[in-house]
Amino acid sequence: MRTLTKPAELEEIEQSIDLILTIDEITSLIEPIGISALSTRKQEWLDEIINYHNEMSQNKRLSHNGRVDFSKFKVQLEWIYNNPSVRRKTDFIKKIRDCYVNNGILCPYCGVSPCRTLDHYYNKALLPQFSFLPANLIPCCGDCNKDKGIKKSFGKWKRIINPYYDNYDSLLPDEPPIVIIFKENPFPNVDMSFVVIANNKLTSIVRKHINFHLKKIRIGLLHQEMISNSFWRNAKQLRLYKTLHNSNQISVQAYDTLIDNLITKNSNINYDWEYIIRFSLFKIKINHWIYNSTLDKLQ
Known part of the structure; x- marks a missing residue:
């Protein structure tokens, strides 16, 4: 997408x-x-x-x-x-x-x-x-x-996103249209898994379209390696900022500036997965397990 x-x-x-x-x-x-x-x-x-x-x-x-x-x-x-x-x-x-x-x-x-x-x-x-x-x-x-293939695109609820007629970026100018939910230790010997879904702030019908597209085109699987690598890197960065803030090594203002710089969309990039991942980690509370995790990759 x-x-x-x-x-x-x-x-x-x-x-x-x-x-x-x-x-x-x-x-x-x-x-x-x-x-x-x-x-x-x-x-x-x-x-x-x-x-x-x-x-x-x-x-x-x-x-x-x-x-x-x-x-x-x-x-x-x-x-x-x-x-x-x-x-x-x-x-x-x-x-x-x-x-x-x-x-x-x-x-x-x-x-x-x-x-x-x-x-x-x-x-x-x-x-x-x-x-x-x-x-x-x-x-x-x-x-x-x-x-x-020959999937019919007449469905009101289920259809592939059309790059000529769908512009979901404009619906949420300050947030990405898709977000990522990360799960800690979902299976034995698996540190982390994730699911890519439509932003919950979109309307119901738009979420259905996006989620159908994400599933049929296998977006999560196709971008799996990139999302995984970016997750570990950005989760460690957010943990560092949180530690510095909690220990009073940086001011509240400095912390806010660091976060703003980290999760601000780069308007020069056509589709910024780094922005989506950073936004998801910081803004979606279910992902805040990263701050208390004991996983070796986050230390």
């Missing part, structure tokens, strides 16, 4: 896209077989494309019952997506994919691996009319594309 970084050249690519012209070109050709039959449904197709943005902007998801059935053309439209063409005005598909790949942009679904492909947020077999709609093409890594 990461804010999507857009390459500089993307703006020029997007400005060159004319979907009305693209649809005209596609339906004027005879390849693939059967595509010309869409020429009588161009207005329906365009209406679907317009409604996509309107619905996603307003509701963050599409209504299943409100869709026009284009399933008859799914084979043809999938072929068109898989074969970008200057003649059909669909070469922007390859350009969008390449600009993310060439710039090494990290996957917005997991935040771990670089983008290598485009995911159809709404599966092209289910809704073929959006097969090459840029707003439906999410740059992501191969693993996330595979894990998400």
Whole structure:
């Protein structure tokens, strides 16, 4: 779950896209077989494309019952997506994919691996009319594309976070949208475990969306090593500050300044796990076991 970084050249690519012209070109050709039959449904197709943005902007998801059935053309439209063409005005598909790949942009679904492909947020077999709609093409890594697979995204409560239409950072400007709960000695011979969850201050429906995403994309597992290493380092730092404060070696003001510097978000970083971990350790009381723990790694 990461804010999507857009390459500089993307703006020029997007400005060159004319979907009305693209649809005209596609339906004027005879390849693939059967595509010309869409020429009588161009207005329906365009209406679907317009409604996509309107619905996603307003509701963050599409209504299943409100869709026009284009399933008859799914084979043809999938072929068109898989074969970008200057003649059909669909070469922007390859350009969008390449600009993310060439710039090494990290996957917005997991935040771990670089983008290598485009995911159809709404599966092209289910809704073929959006097969090459840029707003439906999410740059992501191969693993996330595979894990998400053909999961339907119509669910009101369960859906993958959409980097184009979801901006949860703005909902809690002074707190991260996700936090981490750390547990001491959860199992024999295990010093610490953790779970990544949505911030409880978010609304119920937003928490459901985030928690579904965290589970399906396996965020905790993918970031396990980094979170673990950061936990031990920052927990020891907080313990040190607490010890200095309790022993009157530093003033209350100095202590507060140290804490503020430690848990303040770095606005220059796209997605700051260090900030999330430090915030979680200091602000979430259940994590305060770190101050009294006798674990060797915290000494």
